[in-house]
Amino acid sequence: MTLPRIALAIGDPAGIGPEIVARLLADPATAAKADIQLISNREALEAGARAAGVPLPVAGERLRFVEWAGQDARFAPSVASADNGRFILDSLTLGTRLVTDGQADALCFAPLNKGAMRMGGMHEEDEMRWFAKLLDYSGPCGEFNVLGPMWTARVTSHVALKEVSSLLTPEGVAGAIRMLSDALRAAGTAQPRIGVCGLNPHNGDNGNYGSEEAEVIEPGIRLAASQGFPALGPYPADTIFVRARRGDLDGIVTMYHDQGQIATKLLGFDIGVTVEGGLPIPVTTPAHGTAYDIVGQGTAQATAMTSAFDLACRMGASHRVRQGAGS
Template identity: 40%
Template sequence: MNAKPVLGILLGDSTGVGPEIVAKTAASGFLSEHCRPILIGDNRIFENALRMVNAAAPHYTISETSEADWSKGIPVLDQKDQDPAEIEIGKINADCGKAVNRMIRLACRLCQEGAIEGFVFAPFNKSAMIEGGCSFESEHHLMASIFGVTGPFGEINVLGDLMTTRTTSHIPISAVSESLSVERILRAILLSYQTVKNTGVEHPVLGVAALNPHCGENGRCGREELDIIGPAIEKAREMGMDAQGPFSADILFIKAFRGDFHSVVTMYHDQGQIALKLKGFDQGITVAGGQPYPIVTCAHGTAYDIAGKGVVHTSAFENAVKMAAKMAVHKYANS
């Protein structure tokens, strides 16, 4: 394998900032510096995005990945399924959601065929995907279905060298406690552990969050730490994972950001998201944990408020490309 892996670069939802992000990173040379990119989407959307950001990037269209020749510029696997003239920027569009669904399925198939080693996708819009016919609640569930994933999977949020994994995600705070179990927490720990290992860390160290203030004060302020979280950590340690805690959430990320852990396992969505976004809102990325190939995206969404203005920052997407390339190289080296 060439030192630079072949990565699919998906343009994302055409109503948002995705195409502009890809255009900027292509024009700056960043994509070609870190991988051998194959853009996936409609070439007209890509060229329109180049005009939006007032940039140029050598590129050409291909109909099969075997036609890719990076000496000619960046190959675009042209889907010919979207006309920029028919798309209103900043407004949910079911046809754009359909195009995203096709991008995902194509990228997954190319991974399975060995044509690409992983992929990075610009922001999607889940509502558009569902309006466009996706029967899954998220792209992660769609990809898991395509790949036949049977183990734990889900979003892994990353900032710098620190990962976070959620035990529960998009549920009301009132439902968090009743949704916790030893098995569910253990799955989150296992997912976190394996995802860190997939980046090349031989012995991951994980910090696990408590649910209640002061770790429940030995049962005086809640028993989840004693009855559920602690036993899950103990089982993880019995399985050979270096899981530590539970730690009160108000000190856990102080320890994490100073380098005590490779990853943090949180009990609910905002427990980790607030810390990461406060620390580096424009830098965060999301790894598709539990999938059999490196799949990464920026942690922000379609940003309709600035879409079409050419002002979007690319640092998070750049971090996503670097992470996907790192994971692809590690996967190849250990295959």
């Protein structure tokens, strides 16, 4: 069996990334899932392995250390700085190039610190837009949050709440449905069941609390269906996650950031995964942050890191098949 090839980056070397990557690589099951190209930093990885109480990863049949300039740099733990921000951006650039050059099938990285990344030279609003620029990709894209079998996407993301309504369009709703459907299929769900959130309390209550449901969201659902991406809804945002939790839906399209984030983090803060959706390559990462407050304490859990890695393996295998079909 041909295993997927995963470019694995330790994320922020000042955070818990090195520790949870060390935990991931110490699990014998990891080597059975993929051929791994590790983009790391020697000192940070050594410290992470010590904190986790696991052996330092060594190169082998399924693990190769990528030789690059950042591997010998030094960073103060638990500090966001321009230095570790540049390290993050350079390591992600390297991992992206491994995938686009055909040397890897997917990129998986440990948590990042957006403040450090901005100090290090990121000018985009988030890493999603940074990836899109790096890939010279101008199509629709957005973050997906994955909690076991449940996926969420959003029509708007890192914008002020007062701007959400003006940014919603039928095309945007349809685009989010399409991206989420494609991603679920790439992860192995042949016929995704997508539900769509309303925006207003009680789904607008027939226009009494707002008209976006009738004027924007429903036309967006119809547009997506006409393109071959059926979805259900809109459903009130305060009940749609109940439907998903009982197994009626595989994915949910929300209208703004916290509409989905609050629900998914409440259901499983330490196991969630973020997928940089819509991009030409598969990219996954844990949904939690760098946890500067517990660096070096040996308490960081690799549950979400393992889930992100497993998802990268599934999506990477699909990506390889698609690339082969297109060659």
